[in-house]
Amino acid sequence: MADWSWVAYTALEALVAAACCLGNVLVVCAVCVGIRDSLREPTFCFLVSLAVADLLVGVAAVPLAVLLDGWASLTPDLCLLLSCVVLVLTQASVLSLLCIAVDRYLRLHTPLRYKALATQRRTWLAVCVCWMLSCLLGFTPLFGWRNPSSYNSTNSSSSPSTCTFLSVVSLPFMVYFNFLGCVMAPLLVMILLYVRLFWSLQRRLKESYPQTRAPLLRERRLACSLALVLVLFAICWIPLHLINCLLLFYGPQAVTQSTLYAGILLSHANSAVNPVVYACRIPKIRQAYRQIWRPVFVRLSCCHRDKQVQQSIAGRQANHTEARGPGGESNRIRI
Incomplete structure (x- = not known):
């Protein structure tokens, strides 16, 4: 790849990292400080979990993506450990989105039992389970499902070598386990939940009286905003996984380095876009943003x-x- 292209890629990654950090710190402050009693609502707890994952993308995943591009000589074990951090953060985002979808579904379809089910303690327990499960799924290559070419007899696990993501992470793992099992399966479940949710809301709006439509309309607007976050996640992450599929089935010649870098940039940009979606689509967070920025202005x-x-x-x-x-x-x- 030409030097100017690598400079452009690195500069864009730096901008994405800065946007991730600034935007998601603002989201966490808005929810935890700006919105009164927001952490008693499960949806906002899961939004904080998603914002923390996006924040860590800017703090850790983006710098590691630049580092794991052949610019560091590390042992295969250390290279694999750093590569798995990116997988953990992706999985945390997926599971946080899944929790949001399940929460909105339960809120609509079990309104009488919802408050008893979605207590603050159970909500934070679900957040902890999401992160623990993300670590378990993301660090799976450490337990043996890795690229065997980096652990051959001439390159032992204790000798430093050029570290790249695909030199230590197995492409079959990325396609069959990470993409199909850990990303696509939850996405399909979320799509079904939102389809059922919108269908039920539309039916209730038709059957309701004008004076009782306001809560249903608010629920539909929030569901549309959260569904938009899900759609953007799919748009930003699926191209990179499709690139991995091409690399697995057709070899390195099927994808240029520029295309691979574009897919990586698009996946990282998702973490910078989410705070903008919250500001434009969720009134409570938009109002909290104003409260935070008003003293500064x-x-x-x-x-x-x-x-x-x-x-x-x-x-x-x-x-x-x-x-x-x-x-x-x-x-x-x-x-």
Whole structure:
């Protein structure tokens, strides 16, 4: 790959990482601080889990993606460990989205039992289970399902070598286990849940009276926003997995390095897009954003106003000094 292309890829990764960090820190602050009692609602707890996973993409996954591009000499074991971190974060995002879909489904279809089922303790327990299961699934290559070519007799696990993701992670693992089992299967379940959810909401809206439609309309707007997050996840991540399928079935010549980098960038960009979706589609988070940014804008406005006042005072003093003249007397014309 040409040097300029690698520079462009690295620069875009840096921008994506900065956007991931800034946007998702803002989401966590908005939910935990800006929205009162939001953590008592399961949906917002799972949104925090998703935002933390997206934040870690900017903090860890993006730097590792640049590092695991053949720019570091590491032992195969350490290279494999760092490669699995990216898989853990992807799986955490998938399972958080799945929990959100299940929560909205239960809220609509079991309204009488929902509060008893979705307690705060059970919600946070579900978040912990999501992350534990993500670690178990993401670190599966450490238990043996790895690329055997990096562990041959001439390249032992203790000798450093050039570290790349596909040199240690097996393509059959990425296609058959990670893509089909850990990504596509949950996505299909989520699609079925949202289809059932929207069908039920549409039926209830037709049967309801005008004065009882407001809660159903709010539920539909929130469901549309969360479904949009799911659609964007699929759009951003499936191309990279399809690239892995091409590499597995047709070999390295089937995909150019530029195409592979574009797929990696698109998958990382998903973590930077989610905070924008929350701001545009979820009123509570948009209002919390305003509460967080309002003091900053007020302070900047005050600083700008103080600077203008100081400049005005300095200008008046300069004009007054000029009018007095060098001798301290007024420069008025004497007759």
